[in-house]
Each structure stands twice: as structure tokens, then as C-alpha cells.
Amino acid sequence: xxxxxxxxxxxxxxxxLASIVFSMPNVFSRATLDTWPSWVPxxxxxxxxxxxxxxxxxxxxxxxxxxxxxxxxxxxxxxxVMRETRIGYTNLGVDGDSVRFRLREAADxxxxxxxxxxxxxxxxxxxxxxSARDVNVELTDDGQARLTLSPEAIxxxxxxxxxxxxxxxxRRVDETGTKEPTIQRQGTNRILVQLPGEQDPxxxxxxxxxxxxxxxxxxxxxxxxxxxxxxxxxxxxxDARAAGGTGAGPxxxxxxxxxxxxxxxxxxxxxxxxxxSGQPVVNFRFDxxxxxxxxxxxxxxxxxxxxxxxDGKVISAPVIRQAIIGGSGQISGGFSVQEANDLxxxxxxxxxxxxxxxxxxxTIGPDLGADSIRAGMLSLTxxxxxxxxxxxxxxxxxxxxxxxxxxxxxLLILAATSAMGATLTLPGIxxxxxxxxxxxxxxxLIFERMREEVRAGKSPLAAIDAGYSRALSAILDxxxxxxxxxxxxxxxxxxxxxxxxxxxxxxxIASMYTAVTLSRIIILFxxxxxxxxxxPI
Numbered sequence: 001x002x003x004x005x006x007x008x009x010x011x012x013x014x015x016x017l018a019s020i021v022f023s024m025p026n027v028f029s030r031a032t033l034d035t036w037p038s039w040v041p042x043x044x045x046x047x048x049x050x051x052x053x054x055x056x057x058x059x060x061x062x063x064x065x066x067x068x069x070x071x072x073x074x075x076x077x078x079x080x081v082m083r084e085t086r087i088g089y090t091n092l093g094v095d096g097d098s099v100r101f102r103l104r105e106a107a108d109x110x111x112x113x114x115x116x117x118x119x120x121x122x123x124x125x126x127x128x129x130x131s132a133r134d135v136n137v138e139l140t141d142d143g144q145a146r147l148t149l150s151p152e153a154i155x156x157x158x159x160x161x162x163x164x165x166x167x168x169x170x171r172r173v174d175e176t177g178t179k180e181p182t183i184q185r186q187g188t189n190r191i192l193v194q195l196p197g198e199q200d201p202x203x204x205x206x207x208x209x210x211x212x213x214x215x216x217x218x219x220x221x222x223x224x225x226x227x228x229x230x231x232x233x234x235x236x237x238x239d240a241r242a243a244g245g246t247g248a249g250p251x252x253x254x255x256x257x258x259x260x261x262x263x264x265x266x267x268x269x270x271x272x273x274x275x276x277s278g279q280p281v282v283n284f285r286f287d288x289x290x291x292x293x294x295x296x297x298x299x300x301x302x303x304x305x306x307x308x309x310x311d312g313k314v315i316s317a318p319v320i321r322q323a324i325i326g327g328s329g330q331i332s333g334g335f336s337v338q339e340a341n342d343l344x345x346x347x348x349x350x351x352x353x354x355x356x357x358x359x360x361x362x363t364i365g366p367d368l369g370a371d372s373i374r375a376g377m378l379s380l381t382x383x384x385x386x387x388x389x390x391x392x393x394x395x396x397x398x399x400x401x402x403x404x405x406x407x408x409x410x411l412l413i414l415a416a417t418s419a420m421g422a423t424l425t426l427p428g429i430x431x432x433x434x435x436x437x438x439x440x441x442x443x444x445l446i447f448e449r450m451r452e453e454v455r456a457g458k459s460p461l462a463a464i465d466a467g468y469s470r471a472l473s474a475i476l477d478x479x480x481x482x483x484x485x486x487x488x489x490x491x492x493x494x495x496x497x498x499x500x501x502x503x504x505x506x507x508x509i510a511s512m513y514t515a516v517t518l519s520r521i522i523i524l525f526x527x528x529x530x531x532x533x534x535x536p537i
Contacts, residue, residue, distance in 0.1 A: 004524060012521050015513070016408055022415035045417045046180040048425035048499055049194045049364060051373050055201035057193040058186070058360035059208065061165045063158040065354040067097070067149065070157060074135065074147060075099050076257065077119055079231075085115045089145075103143030113139050119147065161353040162189050169193060169356075171349035172207050180423050190359070196423070201363050203342075211311045211355050212346035214263030216294070219305040219317055223254030232257055236307075239315040239333060253314045255307045260297045265290025269347035271340040274332060280340035282331040284347060291327020299323035308333075310343075376429035383433045384410075387440055395447050397536045398523070402443040405519040409439045412510035413503060422506075425499035435507025438482070442515035445471040450537055460535045464527065468520055475516060479508050 025033055025042050033042040049056060071094045078099055082089050088104035103112060120135045134153045138146045162185065169191055170183045182194035198204060220233040229235055235252045268285045286294055298306070298320050307317045308331055315333040335343065387406065391399035413432055417424055450467035458466065483505065490501035 004521060008517065009521060012518055015412070016518070019408060019411040019415040022419050023411045026414060026418060041419070043418045043421060045414060046421060046423045047196060047373075048423045048428070048496070049182075049196045050426045050496065051376070051424065052197050053199075053364045054194065054196040055198045055204055056195075056360070056362040056364070057201075057205070057208070057358060059169070059191045059193060059356045060359050061162045061189045061191065062355040062357055063161055063189050066157050066161045067154055068094075069354075070149060070153075071097070071099060074119070074149075078116070078147065081115050081119070082112075085111065087112055087115065098146050098148040100147075101145050103145065106141065106143040109139050109141060109143060112145065113137065116145075116147070158189070162191070164353045165356065166191055168350050168352050169208060172345060173204070175345040175349060176204070176207070180421070182423075191356070201361070205358065205361075207342060207345060208356055209358070210346055211352045212263075212343075212349070213311055213351040214266070214347060215259045215309045216261040216297070217255045217257075217259060217307045217309055218297075218301060219307050220254040220256055221304065229254045236309060236312060236314050238317075239310075239313045253307060253317060255309065255314065260306075261286070261290055261294050263347060263351055265293070266347055269344045271337070271344045272330075274330070277332075279332060280335045280337050282335070282340050282343050282347070283328065284331060285328040288327070294327060294329070295323060295325040299325075372426050376426055380429060380433055383436055387436055391440055391443070394444075395537050397526075398443075398447055398450075401519055401522045401526070402440055402447070402515075404522060405443070405514040406436060406439055408518060409507070409510050409514040410436070412514070413507050416506045416510070417503065422502050423499060424503070425496050427496040427500035428503040431500045431503035432507060435504060435511055438479070438508065439511035439515055441478075442471075442475045442511060443519060445474055446515070446519075447537055450535060454535055454537070460532055461527065463535060464523060468516065472516065475512065479512050483508050 022041050022043070025044050030044070033044070036042050075092065075094055078101065079092060082092075082101075087108050089101045090104060092101035093099070103109065116137050116139075120137050134150060136148050136150055138148075166183065166185055170181075173181050173183060173193065173195065180196060182192065184192050186192045193204075193208070195201075195204060220229060223229050223233060233254050233256050235254055237252055265286045266284055267287045270283050272281055272283045273279065274281045285291075302320050302322060304320055305317045306320050307314050309315070316331060318332075331343070384406075388403045391402050391406075393399070395402065410432065413435065416422075417428075446467045449471045450463045453463035453466045454460075486501045486505045486508065490498050490505070493501060
């Protein structure tokens with residue numbers, strides 16, 4: 001007599017019921033599910049980009065801009081050091097991948113080398129180690145100075161810029177409420193963004209295309225239009241809406257290079273409306289350090305214009321009427337409601353360390369996604385019908401039992417996909433189709449073994465027992481080798497390849513359970529009820 005422990009039967013019943021309950025929400029609309037009680041499972045399988053349409057963007061981080069920005073910062077550091085030490089110099093500027101200048105007096109070489117030594121600080125990158133230097137300083141005896149970034153420093157900054165960009169892109173996309181986006185790194189400096197269901201890709205492009213580097217700087221009121229600006233200042237273009245902030249609407253404004261307060265100190269930014277004009281604005285709030293600095297700057301510069309610079313453009317340059325002590329303020333600039341919302345999202349998510357260039361862009365419409373769903377379901381239906389016909393034609397009543405287990409196998413896959421929040425793609429449907437064939441393959445091994453045992457003269461009960469016990473090792477070997485392949489596909493693949501790997505992995509685990517355990521319980525229940533003298537196989 002074949003014995004199956006009662007707890008295994010209980011587990012099988014629970015698994016079957018759970019597969020029905022967790023897969024059932026996929027039959028209903030989202031509006032209907034929202035009316036269900038909170039304790040009832042209501043998660044649906046998330047459809048991928050190819051099934052519901054959306055936006056596909058391949059972005060490239062402009063890592064060269066990171067190096068340029070570091071060289072500009074190094075230029076300012078050198079200028080400050082030379083001023084503090086009162087060493088004369090000329091022709092200070094960025095030349096290619098280095099900062100160069102010439103000493104007025106060759107006798108100051110030793111003094112300059114000592115003054116610039118702190119700039120050649122060791123890197124603290126844990127991967128590169130502390131032996132590498134950030135800046136290499138070269139000084140010739142005739143007073144020629146050249147400062148270059150070390151290759152280790154450049155690589156460390158580039159890698160950090162891509163990692164930081166990836167995180168900020170993820171924050172910006174999450175702020176838009178896009179469901180189940182795919183955001184992952186590709187290669188050394190590229191980021192793949194897939195947004196299923198996104199119907200306004202231009203809006204996403206605007207959000208991701210802005211660096212959103214916000215700074216607050218003092219306006220250089222001593223600058224004369226048409227004349228060169230002072231060394232510590234620079235001319236920046238104004239945003240088209242900045243005329244409302246300055247009153248005169250100039251095309252360029254001279255602002256101090258020194259950043260008084262940085263957007264890195266922002267902790268919150270929310271859209272709102274100005275109480276007096278009723279125009280859309282962005283209300284921001286600094287952290288404690290930024291709030292103190294903002295209060296100090298506005299206290300010391302009452303009556304002076306204060307430029308708000310976003311991505312190298314002056315979006316507003318209001319005059320400081322009074323000290324702003326509370327650590328919060330308001331950005332106005334003739335925004336529309338959508339622009340105020342977008343700027344708030346950008347500021348909350350943080351500034352990108354480098355610009356993002358769009359290398360590839362694809363938009364998949366919902367109609368094309370619906371066609372993919374119909375094609376996928378058609379292939380799934382045809383595969384299911386052919387498998388059912390084959391099993392019944394080959395094994396009769398036992399084929400019916402195998403088909404019943406196959407139904408629960410598909411329900412288990414759908415239930416697990418829904419409960420895990422996994423994304424179902426067109427290759428994922430292909431994985432389900434493949435799983436159906438592999439699921440009945442296990443039953444074929446078992447049933448063929450039973451036939452061999454019947455031909456050898458064994459009783460029906462002994463043949464059933466031998467069929468399951470002796471085919472088990474072959475089933476495990478076949479499924480485990482396939483499972484290893486799917487794990488490697490998931491580990492090294494991306495996008496649709498991973499979707500295929502996920503559904504195939506779930507299907508393999510489900511098929512081993514339904515073929516080995518669930519079908520065995522069904523056949524045992526039939527045998528105890530009918531007590532046949534021969535097996536109908």
C-alpha cells in the first residue's frame with residue numbers, strides 16, 4: 001500500500017487553494033479589486049513594457065563633465081591658495097586635462113610646492129586604496145606649474161558619478177509614481193530605464209534630462225555691461241522667465257563664482273502658490289547647516305540681489321529685503337503649475353553629478369502591448385490544448401490526471417508571480433509555455449516507468465509505487481540542470497531575459513511539486529476509490 005502522510009495531503013490542499021486565491025485577482029479589473037476588503041489578496045501580475053506599452057530609454061552619463069567640473073574646482077582651490085600665500089602668478093587656467101599657471105618669480109618654486117602640497121591628498125576610496133593621490137603637482141625650476149588629476153582619481157569619480165546618477169534617476173522616476181520601473185546599470189557609464197505604462201515619455205525625458213544642480217550666489221553689482229567681469233565672477237545666461245525677478249530682463253547676469261549655499265543642503269521642496277501674486281512657486285527647506293548658512297548670507301547682504309542658479313542659468317535674482325532666518329525660502333520664476341511640480345521633484349531627488357545623454361529611445365503604445373498579450377495568450381492556449389490532447393491520447397485516464405496537475409501548475413506560476421510582484425513580459429509567457437511542456441515531461445517519465453513495471457508483471461499498486469520512486473532521480477536531475485541555467489540567465493541577463501528566467505524558475509519549482517506530489521495524491525485517491533485490477537495506462 002502506498003502511504004502518503006496526512007500532513008502532505010493537507011499541504012497539497014493548502015497549496016491548491018492558495019494558488020486559486022492569489023491568481024484570482026488577475027481575472028478582475030483594478031477598479032473592482034479596490035472595492036475588496038484589505039485582507040483579501042488583490043495583487044496582480046505586473047505587465048512588462050512589451051505587454052502594456054511604455055517608454056524605453058538608454059542614458060549615458062557624461063563622465064567627461066565630472067572631470068571638467070573637478071578641474072574647475074581645482075582651479076578655484078589653486079587661486080585661493082596662491083592668494084592666501086601671496087605668491088605672484090600669471091596665466092592661471094584649465095588647459096586640456098590639467099590646471100596650469102606660471103610663477104612671476106622662479107624663486108617662489110619651493111614655497112609654491114609646499115603651499116600646493118595639501119591639494120595632492122591621498123584618495124580615500126576603499127577599492128583603490130589610499131596609496132593613490134588625488135592630484136599630481138609638477139613644478140619646474142623656471143616656475144611652470146601643472147596640476148593633473150591622477151588616473152585613479154578620475155576613475156573613482158567617474159564610477160561614483162554613474163552610481164550616484166543611477167540612484168537619483170531611480171528617485172526621480174519613483175516620484176512620478178511609475179509602477180514597477182526597470183532601472184539598471186549597463187556597461188561602465190550607461191543606465192537603462194524602462195517605464196511600463198508610461199504614456200508621456202516626453203515628461204520623463206524632461207525630468208531626467210535636467211541636472212538640477214541648484215546654487216545660491218551673490219550678484220556682482222560692480223560688473224559693467226559689455227566689460228570683462230572680475231576674476232571671481234562669471235557671466236551666466238538668464239532663464240527666459242528670469243526677467244520677472246530682475247525687472248530689466250538682461251540676457252546675462254554677472255554672479256560671483258563662490259557658492260553661498262548649495263542645493264545639496266535641501267531637505268524638502270514642494271510646489272505652492274505665492275500668497276501675493278498667486279503665481280506657482282517652489283517652497284524649499286534647508287537642513288540645519290544650510291539654514292544657518294542661508295540665514296548668515298541673507299543677514300550680511302540685505303539690499304543686494306541674490307541669484308538662484310539652476311543648471312548654469314539664473315532662474316531668479318531677487319533682492320534680499322530682509323534676513324531669512326528660518327532655513328526656508330521660495331523660488332519664483334514665472335513657472336506653470338507643471339513646471340513647479342517638476343522642479344520640486346528634481347530638487348527632492350537631488351542633483352545629478354553629470355548630465356545624462358539619451359542614446360536610445362523607444363515608445364511602445366498600449367495597442368502594440370495589447371497585441372502582444374493576445375499573441376502570448378494565443379500561444380499559451382494552443383500549447384495547452386496540444387499538451388492536453390497528447391497526454392489524453394497517450395495515457396488515457398492518467399493523462400487526465402496529469403492535465404489536472406498541469407492546470408494547478410499554471411495557477412501556481414500565476415499566483416507566485418502576483419504575490420511576489422514580479423513583472424510578466426512576453427518572454428515570460430514563453431517561459432510559462434516551456435514550463436508546461438517540462439511539467440508533463442515529468443509525468444511522461446513516471447507513466448512510462450509504470451508501463452514497464454506492468455509489463456514486468458507487477459500489481460497495479462506496485463507499478464504506481466515503482467513509477468514514482470524510480471523516476472524521481474531522473475526528474476530531479478533534469479529540473480536541477482535547467483534550474484542552474486535559469487539562475488545564470490537571471491544573474492547575467494537583463495530586461496526580457498530576466499523575465500524569462502523568473503517565470504521559468506517559478507515554473508520548474510511548481511512543476512516538480514505538481515508532477516511528483518500533487519499528481520501522486522490524485523492517483524492515490526483514485527486508486528483507493530476504484531481498486532482497479534489493471535492500470536488504464
